[in-house]
Amino acid sequence: MKDGLLRDLPSWLATLLICFGLVACGRETLRPLQGINRSLLQSASSRRQPALGKRWLATLANHQGKERIELIDLRSRRPVLLPGLNRPDAQPISVSVSANGERLALVRQRDDQTELLIYHRSMGTVHRLELSAKGIPRHVILDGKGRLLAVQVSRDGRWDVDLIRLPS
Numbered sequence: 001m002k003d004g005l006l007r008d009l010p011s012w013l014a015t016l017l018i019c020f021g022l023v024a025c026g027r028e029t030l031r032p033l034q035g036i037n038r039s040l041l042q043s044a045s046s047r048r049q050p051a052l053g054k055r056w057l058a059t060l061a062n063h064q065g066k067e068r069i070e071l072i073d074l075r076s077r078r079p080v081l082l083p084g085l086n087r088p089d090a091q092p093i094s095v096s097v098s099a100n101g102e103r104l105a106l107v108r109q110r111d112d113q114t115e116l117l118i119y120h121r122s123m124g125t126v127h128r129l130e131l132s133a134k135g136i137p138r139h140v141i142l143d144g145k146g147r148l149l150a151v152q153v154s155r156d157g158r159w160d161v162d163l164i165r166l167p168s
Helices: 002-026 034-043
Strands: 046-052 056-063 066-073 078-080 090-097 103-110 113-120 125-129 136-142 148-155 158-165
Touching: 046 090, 056 090, 066 090, 066 103, 103 136, 113 136
Parallel strands: 090 136
Antiparallel strands: 046 056, 056 066, 066 078, 090 103, 103 113, 113 125, 136 148, 148 158
16 A cells, blocks of 8 residues: 555645645736836826737826827837827727737717727828618727727617728
């Protein structure tokens, strides 16, 4: 019996170590990135709807009670100018950014209309997208390449998701 226990000790010990490792991993505390988080706290009174590209963070940032879309370059920790995007007569609802930070997809409320838009950062242009089946867009997610868009849409009291292939 003693020989059997010694023979099984390595597998038993390995199993025990794996179990302790899993328990220890489950207790690991996630820590925010202090430098960038401090910068984000200083530049807006609140933020919501975060979206990440490779080196980009897009959020809805509250400045003096008014929300606007803000794009942060994570390397420099500074906001990037978005000319032509944030309008004083519009309320952003959702935003997403492509991996390279070139395209932003957004939903905003303007003049009692909910708009689905694509913003091309290098050109500073905003293009409105029309849904083929009428509905009210609510949330957007742009794929990394900025060519495929998922849109949460309300239609007749029901939530749908439309996938839209965007032109290059």
